[in-house]
Amino acid sequence: MTEHNCLYCLRTAVHSSNIGNKKGRSINMAIHESGEDYLEAILMIKKRNGNVRSIDIAHELSFSKPSVSVAMKNLKASNYITIDENGFINLTETGQEIADKIYERHTFLTGWLTSIGVDPKVAAEDACKMEHAISAESFAAIKKSIAGTHENYSNPRK
Numbered sequence: 001m002t003e004h005n006c007l008y009c010l011r012t013a014v015h016s017s018n019i020g021n022k023k024g025r026s027i028n029m030a031i032h033e034s035g036e037d038y039l040e041a042i043l044m045i046k047k048r049n050g051n052v053r054s055i056d057i058a059h060e061l062s063f064s065k066p067s068v069s070v071a072m073k074n075l076k077a078s079n080y081i082t083i084d085e086n087g088f089i090n091l092t093e094t095g096q097e098i099a100d101k102i103y104e105r106h107t108f109l110t111g112w113l114t115s116i117g118v119d120p121k122v123a124a125e126d127a128c129k130m131e132h133a134i135s136a137e138s139f140a141a142i143k144k145s146i147a148g149t150h151e152n153y154s155n156p157r158k
């Protein structure tokens with residue numbers, strides 16, 4: 001399985017600049033799908049490049065720099081990311097938890113769908129849709145039901 005690079009998620013998500021509020025949110029509160037996708041993109045770019053700037057996200061997703069800047073401002077205000085004096089973006093503990101959760105769901109669901117015969121491209125696109133909609137309870141039940149019968153899809157080989 002290859003590294004998750006779900007541009008489909010990020011390009012087809014409702015691109016909303018209203019992804020947070022100035023009061024911040026805990027991980028138990030809802031974050032918009034586009035916010036989850038930005039956090040996941042930050043995680044993926046950081047894994048690949050070591051550092052992340054807004055321009056990296058704009059290039060990766062083919063979004064305009066102003067759109068990404070607004071999203072980063074909102075993610076920062078919601079306490080999901082920090083931006084240092086050099087413009088490097090880092091996930092906060094809460095942002096990291098959300099990004100890890102979405103990335104795990106995506107890689108697991110893509111691997112599982114592929115293993116049951118779904119075309120890899122279709123599996124990745126479907127996983128992008130499912131990763132946001134599925135509840136923690138349902139995701140855990142799916143993982144449990146196939147435990148021991150298939151490989152661990154949450155840890156993709158690179």
